[in-house]
Amino acid sequence: MADRVAIVGVAQTRFSPRRADASYAELAYEVIERVLAETGLEIERDIDNTISCSHDIWDGQTISNIGITDVIGGHLRTEEKMAMDGATAVYYGAIGILSGEFDCTLLLAHTKMSQTNRNVVNNVAFDPVYTRLLGFDYTSAAALQARRYMHVYGISAEQVARVVVKNLGNAVRNPAAFHGQRVSLDEVLSAPVVADPIRVLDIAPDADGAVALILASEEKARAVLDTPAWVLGLGACYDAHYLGDRDLAECMALERAAGMAYRMAGLSDPRRQIDLVELGDEFAYQELLWLEGLGLCERGGGGRLTESGATAIDGALPVNPSGGLLGGVPANVAGLNRVAEAALQIMGRADGHQSPGVEIAVAQGHSGFCGQHHCVVVLGKEPR
Amino acid sequence: MKRQVAIVGGGQTYHASRRHDVNQVELVNEAVRAALADAQMTMDDIDAVLVGNMEFFEGCHMTDCWLVDGSGAYGKPGLKITTGGTVGATIVVAGAHHVASGLFDRVLCIGFEKQEEGDTSAILSAVAHPLFGRSLAGAATGYFAMLAASYMHAYGAKEEHAAMVAVKARQNARKNAYAHLKLDISVEDVLNSRMLAYPLHLLDMCPISNGACALILADEQTARDRCQKPVWIRAAETAHNEQFELDWRDVTTTKPIFSRVCAGRLYKKLGVDDPATFFDVFEVYEPATWAEIIWYEDLGLCGPGEGFRLVEEGKTEIGGPMPVNPSGGVLSTNCIGASAMLRIWEAALQIRGDAGEHQVPKDVNWALTTAYGGTNWTVMTALSRQWEE
Numbered sequence: 001m002a003d004r005v006a007i008v009g010v011a012q013t014r015f016s017p018r019r020a021d022a023s024y025a026e027l028a029y030e031v032i033e034r035v036l037a038e039t040g041l042e043i044e045r046d047i048d049n050t051i052s053c054s055h056d057i058w059d060g061q062t063i064s065n066i067g068i069t070d071v072i073g074g075h076l077r078t079e080e081k082m083a084m085d086g087a088t089a090v091y092y093g094a095i096g097i098l099s100g101e102f103d104c105t106l107l108l109a110h111t112k113m114s115q116t117n118r119n120v121v122n123n124v125a126f127d128p129v130y131t132r133l134l135g136f137d138y139t140s141a142a143a144l145q146a147r148r149y150m151h152v153y154g155i156s157a158e159q160v161a162r163v164v165v166k167n168l169g170n171a172v173r174n175p176a177a178f179h180g181q182r183v184s185l186d187e188v189l190s191a192p193v194v195a196d197p198i199r200v201l202d203i204a205p206d207a208d209g210a211v212a213l214i215l216a217s218e219e220k221a222r223a224v225l226d227t228p229a230w231v232l233g234l235g236a237c238y239d240a241h242y243l244g245d246r247d248l249a250e251c252m253a254l255e256r257a258a259g260m261a262y263r264m265a266g267l268s269d270p271r272r273q274i275d276l277v278e279l280g281d282e283f284a285y286q287e288l289l290w291l292e293g294l295g296l297c298e299r300g301g302g303g304r305l306t307e308s309g310a311t312a313i314d315g316a317l318p319v320n321p322s323g324g325l326l327g328g329v330p331a332n333v334a335g336l337n338r339v340a341e342a343a344l345q346i347m348g349r350a351d352g353h354q355s356p357g358v359e360i361a362v363a364q365g366h367s368g369f370c371g372q373h374h375c376v377v378v379l380g381k382e383p384r
Numbered sequence: 385m386k387r388q389v390a391i392v393g394g395g396q397t398y399h400a401s402r403r404h405d406v407n408q409v410e411l412v413n414e415a416v417r418a419a420l421a422d423a424q425m426t427m428d429d430i431d432a433v434l435v436g437n438m439e440f441f442e443g444c445h446m447t448d449c450w451l452v453d454g455s456g457a458y459g460k461p462g463l464k465i466t467t468g469g470t471v472g473a474t475i476v477v478a479g480a481h482h483v484a485s486g487l488f489d490r491v492l493c494i495g496f497e498k499q500e501e502g503d504t505s506a507i508l509s510a511v512a513h514p515l516f517g518r519s520l521a522g523a524a525t526g527y528f529a530m531l532a533a534s535y536m537h538a539y540g541a542k543e544e545h546a547a548m549v550a551v552k553a554r555q556n557a558r559k560n561a562y563a564h565l566k567l568d569i570s571v572e573d574v575l576n577s578r579m580l581a582y583p584l585h586l587l588d589m590c591p592i593s594n595g596a597c598a599l600i601l602a603d604e605q606t607a608r609d610r611c612q613k614p615v616w617i618r619a620a621e622t623a624h625n626e627q628f629e630l631d632w633r634d635v636t637t638t639k640p641i642f643s644r645v646c647a648g649r650l651y652k653k654l655g656v657d658d659p660a661t662f663f664d665v666f667e668v669y670e671p672a673t674w675a676e677i678i679w680y681e682d683l684g685l686c687g688p689g690e691g692f693r694l695v696e697e698g699k700t701e702i703g704g705p706m707p708v709n710p711s712g713g714v715l716s717t718n719c720i721g722a723s724a725m726l727r728i729w730e731a732a733l734q735i736r737g738d739a740g741e742h743q744v745p746k747d748v749n750w751a752l753t754t755a756y757g758g759t760n761w762t763v764m765t766a767l768s769r770q771w772e773e
Contacts, residue, residue: 003386055445056466061514062440062507063468066627066759075626076645079761080474083439083446083466092463092478099484100386125445128501129407234487236461238433238452256459264487368449373462 004383005094006221006228009039009214010340012176015328018114019208024059028052028110029071031212039214039224041104043073046220049102050079053089053109054332057121072108085280086211086336087365087375091234093215103217109337110210111330118206118331125369127241138282139203141369143195145248146285150197152249153300155288157197161188162306163284164201164326170313171323173352179205179328202284204325204334211336213343218383229343232360233265233378241372254293254364254374261376262295266384267360270295274378276345276355277317278338279364281324282331286371287311290364291319294376313355321345321353335365335375342379385484388771390607390614392490392600393423394729399564399595399717401500408442408498413454415596415722416494423600424610430600431488433457434479435464436471436495437721440510441502455494468511469669469757470622471495472597472725477620477763479601489603495725496596504592504720511759513627525589527633528672529581535635535674536583539689543583546673547574548695550587550715553673556702557712559741564593564717588673595719597726604771615732618766621650625760635678636688643682643754646762650752651684654766660685663766664748665734666700666708667727669756670715676708679754702744710734710742714756724755728765735769 011034013019013027022030041047050072056062065074065081072079082089086109093105122137149155165188171180183201191199221228237260239253240246258270267273274296281287288302296317297305305311311319320326322341329337342361344350359381367373395418397403403411420426433455435448444450448464451457467474472495479493497504508523535541551571557563567573569587577586607614623646629639647659656662666683670676677691685706686694694700700708709715711730714723731751733739749770755763 056438056440057445060510062438062511063466063758065467066511067513069624069759070626070628074624075629076623076640076642078622079624080465080478080622081467083448083464088463095485095487096481098386098486099481101481101484121445124443125449127409127450128444236432236463238449238457238460238462240458241450241452252459257461260461368446372446372449372452 003098004218005097005215005231006218007213007231007343008216008221008224008228009035010343011035011038012211012337012340013209014176015178015207015209015330017178017206019112024110024112025068025071027210028068028108031210032071032108035212035214041214041224046104047073047106048078049096049105050074051089051093051105051107052081053084053086053336054111055083057124058111058116058332060115072106085365085367085375086333087339087363087377088236089336090339090377091236091375094231094234097215097217104220105215107213107215107336108210109333111332112208113206113330114208131242138369139198140195141243142283143198144243145370146197146283148248149285149289155303157189158185159303159306160202160285160288161185163281163287164188166312167281167320167324167326170321170353171327174322174327175351177323177327179326180323198283204282205328207328207330209330209333211333211340213336213340227347229346229379230383231377232380232384233261235260235376237374239372243370248370251289251293251371254290254371257374257376258294261378265378267378274360274362275358276342276361277319278322278342279320280334280338280366281320281326284326287319294362294364313353318355321355338363338365339377346379346381385480387484387486388604389480389483389601389617390611391617391732392602392607392611392614393419393425394599394732395419395422396562396597396726396729397595398562399593399719401592401594403498403500403594408447409451409454411498411594412451412494412496412596415598416454416456416492419598419600425600427456429490430456430460430492431490432482433460433462433492433494434475435462436475437497438466438468440507441504441720442498443502456492467757468761469720470724470755470761470763471757472722473728473755473763473765476599476725476728476765480617480620483601483603489606491601493599493601493725494596495722497719497721498594499592499719500594524671525580525584528674529584530633531635532583532674534633535678538636541692543575544571545677545692545695546588547571549673549676550574552701553709553713553715556710556742557716560711563712565591584672590671590714590718593717593719595717595722597722597729599725599729613736615735616768616771618768619650619653620763620765621646622763624758627759642760642762646764647683650764650766659683659752660706663750663752664746665710665731665744665751666706667711667731667751668708668754669724669727670713671718671756673715675756702742707744710739710744724763727753727755731767735767
């Protein structure tokens with residue numbers, strides 16, 4: 001790309017199952033204050049665009065960015081809200097800077113899942129005419145996808161359970177995660193079934209929290225710090241809505257989003273060039289399926305890749321060293337947390353879960369059940 | 385912006401309070417097909433699809449995901465933005481940034497609302513802060529009643545002045561095939577209509593409409609190669625007001641407020657000294673009659689307290705020197721997620737000379753549009769017929 005965009009700062013709340021002490025605006029304030037302090041940037045002087053990412057129905061308030069206009073610095077200034085997974089906020093924020101219209105953009109994602117019931121919220125994401133009345137939620141839809149995927153590619157329950165063991169183990173090392181624990185394969189495989197084949201530990205737990213991230217143009221970024229995480233590639237794509245219109249074992253939208261992002265980043269051989277992945281493991285099987293969609297292994301190869309140990313934090317291709325969403329990250333915040341974690345790895349600031357020598361990292365987030373909309377962001381230590 | 389961006393096509397639905405014949409996907413599809421036909425394009429030409437809609441109004445989470453069959457987003461990049469009444473304009477600005485970034489050449493922008501499937505007034509009372517504002521449950525009517533009372537008190541305007549705006553809007557709407565409220569009404573009819581909250585009568589307020597609007601934006605090359613009458617997006621500005629800064633409903637406030645700040649920035653960008661003569665037509669987002677009068681003043685078409693005089697003198701009629709909302713405006717058609725985009729599309733039609741019966745009878749080279757949403761937010765755009773350096 002002619003001009004360049006970089007991530008210059010990241011702040012995350014410690015995620016928690018319940019933050020009854022803070023409203024979503026207070027969670028937002030917490031991370032915005034921190035990211036400004038860390039980067040030395042000031043809203044009035046430096047930030048010329050702000051984008052928040054949340055969903056009105058999760059927030060229980062229509063046009064819910066009304067609740068954070070003050071803390072995000074939106075008063076009498078440019079402020080937008082998007083209702084997507086947080087990775088798409090990075091995609092959109094970067095487009096704003098590449099357009100030449102903005103120089104420095106503050107991104108925020110926030111959700112308090114404790115304030116409502118995920119099953120009810122998920123259910124109204126299904127079309128009101130045909131599928132909502134069946135009582136679907138994301139978990140029951142995911143069960144269909146998991147079954148289909150396991151059937152088509154011969155993925156075993158053990159291979160999926162290895163994702164849980166790995167990610168919950170990684171989360172122990174991540175101070176922002178709350179769901180970290182050392183669990184055995186047996187414990188994962190004998191946990192209560194929620195929607196066959198999905199068991200309790202296969203599901204990202206409810207969480208409250210917020211993430212703030214600052215994107216800047218090259219000139220601005222270089223003025224803030226020497227080692228920003230450069231945004232090398234961006235991609236997004238929608239799949240069909242109705243489950244019956246998709247082959248749930250395939251992920252066309254992710255393949256296209258990844259293709260777009262890799263082309264932009266100039267990655268000709270992503271399997272060799274990508275050092276680390278942070279992806280949306282809302283359900284454990286999705287880590288395997290999304291790795292395939294990202295082109296990081298052959299179709300049906302996600303299970304074997306995980307068995308080989310390659311995706312472990314010290315493996316050849318660490319996947320979700322942060323513990324991923326299984327480690328406890330709120331819905332919608334999920335994708336911004338993925339990009340933030342990938343950026344921290346590039347910057348060498350991932351505390352207890354840092355992987356050595358990360359030059360290129362890829363982050364993925366999805367919106368909608370069974371990953372209807374995917375967004376892929378490629379980050380690099382060096383600009384292209 | 386790094387690349388010039390033009391509106392190369394657009395379309396809208398016929399707006400109505402009942403559209404039981406279509407679901408949301410089909411409603412949106414009507415506008416998308418109209419826009420593609422207008423641009424002489426197919427979905428194969430479109431690089432990305434952006435959607436604006438407030439999910440709570442219809443009680444549908446992630447409407448953009450449900451819409452893919454109607455929006456054409458299947459297999460394409462896209463996203464959804466929700467900034468209240470402003471969203472139709474926010475989506476167009478987002479589309480312009482997509483094109484200007486160089487990553488996309490042709491972007492489809494969609495705004496819609498199917499209000500009959502929810503209860504917008506009830507949902508809008510939940511816009512307010514859950515602890516400090518919600519129990520007032522004022523929604524839009526309560527808010528504009530306070531604004532109107534303040535204006536009348538400060539400047540001596542009468543209910544009749546607002547009624548003249550109501551008549552102008554609905555008479556203009558009668559010339560617009562797509563408008564919702566095509567009412568042959570008089571000032572007396574407005575004054576005799578039911579009182580909602582003093583001084584607002586039923587006919588002082590916008591309707592609850594179902595409808596959609598879609599625009600196709602393109603880069604300069606596409607615009608010049610494939611479009612007979614491209615309309616250039618010359619500048620756009622956004623300003624949001626913080627929710628607890630609302631004491632400016634005292635219209636005499638000297639505090640900086642969203643509308644004046646936003647117009648000031650836009651004019652500075654374009655070097656506009658006298659907006660009343662610089663722009664040939666205005667499409668403003670007026671959910672209530674009084675809001676239009678106050679827009680005149682906040683946009684600098686007249687001085688403070690003089691807005692109602694412009695109405696009295698007929699200056700903002702279709703044939704007047706500064707026509708405002710020849711389409712009939714939001715007072716005649718309010719499908720919220722589409723309303724701000726309709727302002728831009730109607731302004732573009734005026735520039736193209738394609739507005740039909742409600743075309744203003746003069747050359748239109750420049751048009752100004754405003755949006756209105758949230759707790760007093762606006763997005764303004766300036767459009768032009770020519771791109772001269």
